[in-house]
Amino acid sequence: QSALTQPPSASGSPGQSVTISCTGTSSDVGGYNYVSWYQQHPGKAPKLMIFEVNKRPSGVPDRFSGSKSDNTASLTVSGLQAEDEADYYCSSYAVSNSFGYVFGTGTKVTVL
């Protein structure tokens, strides 16, 4: 049950964009449109930001967008704001995983 691969860190200045990748295999990210993204501030619970690759729950700003190409999903945060500084985790349905789901390793986004 290996985790999906994310870069440990990413950064950008206020107003800029940052993109985080989430790399898996054809048995998870590449095979299904069931990729979700979560934001987690220090000491807080995760918050759903994107589901089914590119859908936003009600209340999530449209500065957050998701996409997928082959075995890699991406989360883009446009117009970075100070409150976007947080850890971000992807997750995917995983048919080869006996549990059925897998998280990414997590990416710390810093707003410079």
Add this chain to the structure above:
Amino acid sequence: EVQLVESGGNLVQPGGSLRLSCAGSGFRFSDYWMTWVRQAPGKGLEWVANIKEDGSDKYYVDSVRGRFTISRDNARNSLYLQMNSLRAEDTAVYYCGGPMMFSRVDYWGQGTLVTVSS
């Protein structure tokens, strides 16, 4: 407003047991899969277990299978995690989450800390 409130976290010795509870409100609890996710100190998120709407299907991550049991009481809008034979590596904040659909978890509790140490 959807709320998930966990309880039951504590300090326990290796080999001991603990039961976590999660009370849900603000949504039709009995209509959805629910899940437990944990986060060891300074580490990432890890799926632990999930359970079908009526409790008939349950799935566990390999590291807890045979030691942890997920259950639910839809009449009480409650989710549980019975943890036996606890190990130091089970030390984590445990989050209750749901509704859950595929890898999507709409809402999360505030978490409850389980510390396994002698």
